[in-house]
Amino acid sequence: MAGYFQNIADAFSTTFEALSVTFSHLFRKPYTVQYPDRIPFRIQDTLPYRYRGILEVDLEICTGCLACERACPIDCIVIDATKDRETKEMILTRFDIDMAKCMYCGLCSEPCPTGSIHHTREFEGADYSLESLVKRFVRVPVAAYKPKKSGEDDPAIIPILERGMRYIGEFAGPEETPRKDAGAA
Amino acid sequence: MQQFIDGLIGSATGMERELYYFAGMLAFGALVVFGFILPLAGITSWLERRVWARMQSRIGPNRVGPFGVLQWLADGLKNLLKEDVIPTAVDARLFRLAPYVVVVGFVAAWVAIPFGSSLIIADLNIGILYVTAVTSLVVVGILMAGWSSNNKWSMLGGIRSATQIVSYEIPAALAIFPAVLLSGTLSMQGLIEAQGWQPWSWHMFHSPFTFFAFLLFFTSLLAEGNRTPFDLPEAESELVAGFATEYSGMRSLLFFLAEWGNLYVIGAVVTTTYMGGWQVPHFTDNTVLLNAAQLATFFLKSYFWVFVAMWIRATLPRVRVDQLMSLCWKYMVPLGLVTVLGTAVTMVAAPEGMPTLRYLTFGAVMLVVLQFFRRVVFHLRRARGLGWTMAG
Numbered sequence: 324m325a326g327y328f329q330n331i332a333d334a335f336s337t338t339f340e341a342l343s344v345t346f347s348h349l350f351r352k353p354y355t356v357q358y359p360d361r362i363p364f365r366i367q368d369t370l371p372y373r374y375r376g377i378l379e380v381d382l383e384i385c386t387g388c389l390a391c392e393r394a395c396p397i398d399c400i401v402i403d404a405t406k407d408r409e410t411k412e413m414i415l416t417r418f419d420i421d422m423a424k425c426m427y428c429g430l431c432s433e434p435c436p437t438g439s440i441h442h443t444r445e446f447e448g449a450d451y452s453l454e455s456l457v458k459r460f461v462r463v464p465v466a467a468y469k470p471k472k473s474g475e476d477d478p479a480i481i482p483i484l485e486r487g488m489r490y491i492g493e494f495a496g497p498e499e500t501p502r503k504d505a506g507a508a
Numbered sequence: 509m510q511q512f513i514d515g516l517i518g519s520a521t522g523m524e525r526e527l528y529y530f531a532g533m534l535a536f537g538a539l540v541v542f543g544f545i546l547p548l549a550g551i552t553s554w555l556e557r558r559v560w561a562r563m564q565s566r567i568g569p570n571r572v573g574p575f576g577v578l579q580w581l582a583d584g585l586k587n588l589l590k591e592d593v594i595p596t597a598v599d600a601r602l603f604r605l606a607p608y609v610v611v612v613g614f615v616a617a618w619v620a621i622p623f624g625s626s627l628i629i630a631d632l633n634i635g636i637l638y639v640t641a642v643t644s645l646v647v648v649g650i651l652m653a654g655w656s657s658n659n660k661w662s663m664l665g666g667i668r669s670a671t672q673i674v675s676y677e678i679p680a681a682l683a684i685f686p687a688v689l690l691s692g693t694l695s696m697q698g699l700i701e702a703q704g705w706q707p708w709s710w711h712m713f714h715s716p717f718t719f720f721a722f723l724l725f726f727t728s729l730l731a732e733g734n735r736t737p738f739d740l741p742e743a744e745s746e747l748v749a750g751f752a753t754e755y756s757g758m759r760s761l762l763f764f765l766a767e768w769g770n771l772y773v774i775g776a777v778v779t780t781t782y783m784g785g786w787q788v789p790h791f792t793d794n795t796v797l798l799n800a801a802q803l804a805t806f807f808l809k810s811y812f813w814v815f816v817a818m819w820i821r822a823t824l825p826r827v828r829v830d831q832l833m834s835l836c837w838k839y840m841v842p843l844g845l846v847t848v849l850g851t852a853v854t855m856v857a858a859p860e861g862m863p864t865l866r867y868l869t870f871g872a873v874m875l876v877v878l879q880f881f882r883r884v885v886f887h888l889r890r891a892r893g894l895g896w897t898m899a900g
Contacts, residue, residue, distance in 0.1 A: 331839065338824065339876075343883035345563045345823040350888055355567045 359447075370444040373493050375427045377445045378420050380460045381483050385439040387413035387467030391431035399424035400431060400440075404467065413467035422448060423456040437468065438487025540629075541615060549769040550580030556768065556818045563822040583761075590757035595658075598754060602656035606649050607755070607762035613645030614766045614773060621776045622696045624786050624802035626795065635696035636684055639777055640677070643732065646766060647673040650734075650741060653763070654751040665750025668829065669734060669741035675836045676731040676738075682844030683725035686718045686851035687711045687781040700785030708870040712782040715865050717850030719873060722782040724844050726813070729774045731836070734767065736821040740829060771817055775810035783809050 387404040403417035432441050450456055475484050561568030569576035594600055620635040622628040632638050647670055654666015690711050691702035703710050712722045731738035742750035752763050786802035
């Protein structure tokens, strides 16, 4: 019988306490961040540098080695590269990435020797048609980048290459041994 | 109403006259349902989502209209335009009928809700009994929906609803008795007229017994309205959506319309029986002004209880079926009997009323409320100390 009244008392006291906890939430600020238009900054800028967003290619430093095309497990990258007989240069005529197929695994950016193909922090990919999700990077055929033995000296390319090298350098390797050879390419 | 239609139709007699009355009643009913009940249920749904969101540290719907007030319109339109799917294996006739039975059950209760001293559709002399009886019609609709869906979960939901509502009728009825004893009438207006506008002259604070009767009444009404913590019929985690699983589009929305409309009916009935209804100080002889003030008071009070129901929904977890039954039969029914007897004894002991007991009860409840706000402040301070409030 004592247990019976204890139950009643417990029911009242616990409900009372629980109600006071939830009521106090009415006077707290909600945690929700209202994306996309009620925040003072772009959410993309807050993401880490190695965030795996939509892919991008810096054609200035692309060597045309096709490593990314071979690495892609679902074949969403298509590259056409031909060797120019006279100048012995690789000519890129096509570099398409189908972002509708891409699964953001990051396997293409890992073998890239210059960090040319890389993920951006952009993630808003909504579009009205599947075709417009195919990103075509080569508009007119261009010559592939050729690393110089003495190091890069073109001031237009240096910042792009540095960005690519940093991208490679920040690969998630084993904790204790960051890739030292990253700059050797 | 009758005179108004008489003026319109002039010399029609006999059968024709009855037909005109019928048409007039239909038109008036449609006006009330579409102009008043639908928006009210809709706004209650918006309010519930907002309150619920804030209690979970979210924001809730805030896009459609100022603060999202028109969210219910958008939802309603969307559901109206959706396909009305009737699965092959269901009992189509019952399946189609069920939502209407539910809606009729809850709309009929509005007939006897007193919004002011002269704002009531029909002041029945069995008002409160009528409301409890008619709201039970909802369970017929729910059982129909559950049975006709030809689905285990729907069936379980329907049966749970039936058991629950049948069981909780008893504590609900027992908890009405103290108020009825005090007023000496079952009429909704009579119940309110027996109370004053001052809080301590409400039936709620007549004695500790009536206060507990009030708590019992509110709890059992929550159970009858299928509200959390007694929302077993549509327990999402076990029964998908219970009796509403197979419904889509507008038919599904009708169930929710009834649920939110019922929420307001719960608030209104509690306000009428124990919280002084529309009582305001007699500050003016202007009937229109007085009725407006009464309407505002009634709305405020009943929406307070609607808010409490939402608040409980955001707080308490759902009970188990056996817990539901043991709570009803082992705790609420005996407690209900005690409150009825206790009220009767106090009435016999002091036929003129006991002002001291009134003030004592009122004071004790106010102390509990004070303690409640002290706890709220404590929790707020604690949250701030732990850095649980978001900056910026």
